[in-house]
Amino acid sequence: MSAPILECRGVGKHLPSGGRDLTILEGIDLVVPRGDFVAILGPSGSGKSTLLGLMAGLDRPSSGSVLLEGRALEDLNEDALARMRRRRVGFVFQDFQLLGNLTARENVSLPLELTGVDQAWERAGDMLERVGLGARTHHYPSQLSGGEQQRVALARAFAPEPALLLADEPTGNLDAKTGRAALDLLVGLRESAGATLVLVTHDDQVAARAQRRVHLEAGRIVREDARA
């Protein structure tokens, strides 16, 4: 079997805070095999977002090591990290994080242009079509509803066909119905692309669809369970 796509070895994150050392994450060991769907659960402030940031190399651990496709992220500088993300990692955020001065289509085509793929513009259009926004391609994020914005964000994340997809409470800002729809879309896209997905959520119903659930509490993994 090939190497796991993502591996955390004793990852910890501490922040100096008012003279004391604030521990946000401690001793996280986690292996994510290729093609898996892993849900990370936990109460607010338990360190879920922080862990996700470390997995993507957006932030650096204070101790331990994160390996993406076997390469230790701490050995890479900012430019190399960015190049790594560009080719291998897709993102979906709770608050969508679309670029406000770009249209929906431009937002989607940006990562494609970045990797220099052919026909980035056409593929961005196709991608928006797939998420059901074929008619809204020229609209700016401020002209779209929250659910629509999240669908653009999904299109942007999947367009470059990343091997690893990280999602931080992608439905947290949406009402229940819209959230469910967005999640269905996310899971569906993942399946057809065969990508690995790490999803942060505190919605048990959502987590139930994952193959594995990792429970965080106060910066530590307290429980792990797999779907029967």
Place this chain on the structure above:
Amino acid sequence: MKPSTYVRWMLRDSRGARGRMVYFTICLAVGVAAVVGTAALADGIDRGFDQESRAILGADLTVDAKRPLPAELDAALTTIDGLERSDTVETMSMVLVPGTKARSRLTRVFAVRGSYPLYGEIVTEPRGGLEAHLGPDTVVVEIDLLTALGIAVGDSVRVGTQMLRVAATATGGPQQTGFTSFLAPRLYVSQEAFARTGLLGFGSRVQYRALLRLPGPPTRERIDRLVERLEAAVPDAAYLDFDPYHQIGRGRRWIQRMEGFVGLAALLSLVIGGIGVALIVRAWIAGRTRAMAVMRALGVTPTQILVLSLGHTLLLALAGSAVGAVLGCLLPVAVRTWAPSLLPVEIVSVIPVGAVLRGVGLGVGLSLAFALPALSAIWRVSPARVLRSDADPLPPQRLVQVASAVFLVGAVFAAAVVQADQTRHAVWFTGGFVLLIGLLYLAARGLLAFARRVPRRRLSPYLVHGITALARPGAGTVGAVVALGLGTMVITGIALVETRLREAILANLPSTAPSVFLIDIQPAQREAVRAELEEVGAREIDEVPVVMARIAAIDGTSVAEIAQEEGRGGWSLTREQRLTWRKELTPDNEITAGALWSDPERKELSIEAGFAKRLGVDVGSRIEFDVQGVSVTLHVTSLRTVEWQSLSLNFFLVAEPGALQGAPALYLTSALVPEAQEQVLQDQLAAAVPNVTVLRVRAVLDQVMALLERIALGLRILGAFTVLAGLAILAGSVSASVLHRRREVALLKSLGVTRGGVVRLFLTEYGLCGALAGLVGGGGALLLAWTWLEHIADLDVSLPWLALPTAMLGTAILTAVCGLAANYRALRVRPREVLR
């Protein structure tokens, strides 16, 4: 990433940044316009001077001698292809109309050959020019001579031994420099007719002159090379006087001295624009951190973002510089159209390529340099911001910070070197700039510290909130104080320098300056002349002896040898010098080295400092003079500076009384004669002492006055430019903070603060910023003005300390008003906006 992708992204990036782009352009354009405009103006004036000087000389170059020009010179000149030449022989002589009541007039007699002059024109009446009217027994005269003699064209006058008929009148023509050129009317005669007049035989003062005009553009270098070549061709060329066009021209020196100052002042506008640019870029980057974090999360490298932002800045810089360059090019045109009297000479209009290149180069270079420290913040944008909006920025990279600061200072210095005429001034400029920014920075930090610690009790809540708002993150207080302070400094500094300089210039305009000079008074005539002067009510009568002499040797080395040395002496060495002796110096002289008549053992000499430098002598040097055949050795015991503007009788060389004992001296007298009496005096002197030449210089005086007044006016215009730049900054640094003001106002209102309350809040905040900036900037202005006036312009001035509180109050009010105006829209915002 493909270049085309960069361009596409850059264009997308500029969406919604129109306001910023406009402001960027204005900031930069004002500065670039100042640089290009002043450079173009200076260039135009320079060319104008060149043209005027050629017209004054009537040639590119003249060669003069007190004896006939040597055959070697003629031979050397004929080898030059296309060279035009015209010759004159000039002497002063009485021209008369014989008759019952003899009338006579001292006249400058010009015997001309060739098409005289080579530049400019002598207009004759009847038309045709000199060549058409000069024959074997005709002359052409200036109309003054006809009036003075009471005759008309067609009558005859006696010149020397000949009766010659006046064929035409003449106006215009070269006006040779030197006093003898004034007032005595001119008479032109052909060289054959002149030979018959016998005027050459009298041993009187005769000047032989060749006027030369080069084929093609007569650049200064070509003229200088020609002079070298001619000097080499003539053995013992020391007695030849070369006058190249580029070394003459009234007021030229003054203008050149001003150019360095003007250049730096223009640069100051540009630097201020640069600070505006830095502020805009900073606000821009700050507004884009979220987008940058997203881009980084998507895999765009920090380097790529930097390249993008740099490209963006570069585009804006080019646009702003282009606008500025166009405006700058219009400046000379505007000045010529609306205020032609402002300029001393007619400006020659050409597209100032050099000025434009310089302006655009400096504009683009400086805006990049100023943007760089702000752009380096891009490295610090943490991609983790996409997960937590308050994620800490990445740690600053010391190296990047230091490097961008060093680059900025280096760029300012390089620009100053380009703009200043002396590297020393560029060093001062840069040093002052860094010092002031440092001071302003410290002052701003102090203000922040105060704002954090402001006592909350017993102060009005508005005041407290207004003060603490200064310290809120992202308030940009430091940047605003630095920019406002610099703006204040420039405006106040320029105003101070300008008014002081104007005062100094106008004060120097001597009400006691002489209006007439009497030349060649023989010792026996001194009494008679003085009596005549007193009779017409002359004041400020000053009489000095004049001894003509040549320098034979300096410190034992002969002048011929010294003349070979690089860079020493030149023409000043070999000219016939005028010496005088005086016991005491007039007040417009100031000893700068040594002491006057301090050595009882020796015959002493006091030299004007600049002249001493040209000769390469100093206190302690020994100069041997040839005083009309007799050798006299004088020791230099003092150097002095002279305020030539006073127009009183001053000499480069002043000897100790008695040192020139027995040397043949004539006397030179200056006096201030009531304007109405000048003609009377002239007539009476003509009758009593006909050999004495009367020069009326009221016209010259008026010219000098006019020139100085123009310079003062020019300063005013320049001041206006920097004020404009300063105001742009002021408006900009205020409006840079306006963006996040809308939400703040909405929030305050939703919390129940009235509009009046918000106004009071803002007034406190902006007013404090302005007052602090005004204080430091005003102090800097005093320092700048004092340094410039004292050390560069050499003026003794007392500075008005009142400027300090004025600057402080003025800036505070202006900033507060600008702040409110810029926030006008924000003030009207509805509280519900806070929900969006």
